[in-house]
Amino acid sequence: MAKVKCECGHVNPHGTILCESCGRALTEEAQKEKLHDMRYEGSARRSQTYNKTIIDKIWNFFSSVKVGIWLIVLTLIASSIGTIFPQKLFIPNNVSPETYYEETYGTAGKIYYTLGFHDLYNSIWFIGLIAAIGVSLVICSLDRVIPLYRALKNQRVARHGSFMKKQRLFALKEEKLQPEEIEKVKEKLKSKRYHIREEDGSLLAEKGRFSRWGPYVNHIGLIIFLIGAMLRSSEGMYTDEMLWIREGETLEIPGTQGEFYLKNEKFTIENYDKEKDPEVFKEALERTGGVVKNYQTDAVLYRDENRDLPGAKPKLVKVKEEKIRVNEPLKFDKFALYQDSYSKDEMKAMEFALANKETQKEAGRVKVDLFNPKDTYDLGNGYKVEIVGYYPDYDGIGSDGEPKTKSPLPNNPAFLFKMFSPEHPKGEISFTAIRQTLEPVGETDYKMEFRGIETRNISALTVRKDLTLWILGIGGAIFMIGVIQGAYWNHRRLWIRQIDGEVYVAAHTNKNWHGLKREINSVLEGTAIPVPEDQQG
């Protein structure tokens, strides 16, 4: 590795453009520049000359800002394409995504699915892109922050004349400065909180160097953020489940390994009331008809003391009772239950009357629990109803002549009843569905008359646990500190040097040149030192 020794005697790392110490241009290109590129202080930020091993090649690839920007642009384009068709999460959950995209959106949908756009955040290449951005962030930062730190640490007070001439703010004047003049300027600079270093009549005033580290602090924040996001896919760090729970039901809370159970006491939807609620809502209510004020699940949280095998009866101990509302989750042991969705008026029970067709006389009533129907219902006095068949989601008669049910849910309950009466002690058969009665084995004297229905609501809760949140918080905070550090402070430097009876003045800042000019003007005003002028534009 060839080091570059500057005429001033300082030894620079290979690839250095401007001597770390005196600022002399070390490359031909830099010597030809009208103004020096000061972004990284002319330090050796990339050693592309060392491209021999595969490690160096990978390193140099990710070290390029151009590559980093391309990765970000590709990620943005991919993310926007991902919004064209709905993501997998939002398609109906009873269809297979494999066929859904092609059937709904044609060839474009098929391509969309095949390339993994339908589940973008989980597709390999998208994770790959994000990971590459992370790698690029680390390597780009390391490759720049270390040389920059070195260059700023090694900078000498007396910079070479050629370096000063090629600064954006520069002035040159034939003049012999008096020591008092310098003292006056130093005082003013000090009052503006500059650090001052002097070396045989040359002066360097500097402030706000730490603002140069802003971007790198910001990158550290981003990397921490990415680590947090990475941990989300780890077992036990992140849970996002749904719990559909009927009124009155007690169910195990998914994701809690059987430790917690929840009971839904009641689910309510409350609308704004024209009369009771403030006048301001009146107009909106008249326009839309109804506006929901509150979705609420009255829930009881239990802990299972047994924590026994699946299927075993839990030994429930009440932990707490709470009302879950939108944005007011039930929190317990790192978990939170959020009100997410609902389904109203699921049928729970049906009531029938056993009645004589001719006389219209009721022999008694039968209330059938649709989730747990009984075998027989004894009505006394020789009247009895037996359920021969129960079809909760009746879907017509099958090819085998048997009534069919689509699902186990009571969406369209139908019954095959056997009605016993003193007149018919052997029973009469009646098939009773909603708005339909069949008498498959001959006309009957009795019938099951529909009398009423009992319904209940189902509440849908999101079960959420996120142990990565604090990591994301810290990452975000560091990110913001970096932004503030880089945005609200400037790194300002002023060089004054006397060479052969001439005064050289140069100044540099990483941003806000206007502010620097004003500050220098006020410092140098009324002194023999010339005010540096903007050589650019």
Next chain:
Amino acid sequence: MNKKKKRLIVRSIILAVLALAVGYTFYSNLTKEERHNLRKGDEAPDFVLTDLAGETRQLSDYKGKGVFLNFWGSWCDPCKKEMPHMEKLAKEYKSQGVEVLAVNVGDSELQTKKFAKQYGLTFPIAIDSTKEVQDAYNITPLPATFMISPDGKIEEIVIGGLVKEEQVRTLFDKVKP
């Protein structure tokens, strides 16, 4: 040490750490969905249910015997088709140390009893009313059959109906002690 060598080592270490992090991200993301699925060779999750006769059925009590664990529902047509095969072979293999355990998912007791009577089923049937066993085995489509070896390992998983008796017989033979 040569500075060039040192740089190579430093770069290699940093790249290795990054590669490890990226590799882990890939691994954990790609196995996220699979992680909770049971696979051949896994230990069959133990559970305890009460069957229609009121007897407690715990899977681990079947150690030393092969188990044909079947999840079904009365509304599911393929379930109806495989029941007669199961019934026939359950009787045949009982003496050879293979037992059938059927777990109903979603039906009421009435429906399950009527179904068992209609198809003349004699093997134990339990209702998983809380769906805890269904969750433990991560079952969505019905029917699903798990063949469990005498030492409690999952020997075979069949999702979907078993149409032919021969198919069922092969499964029974697999877990014979």
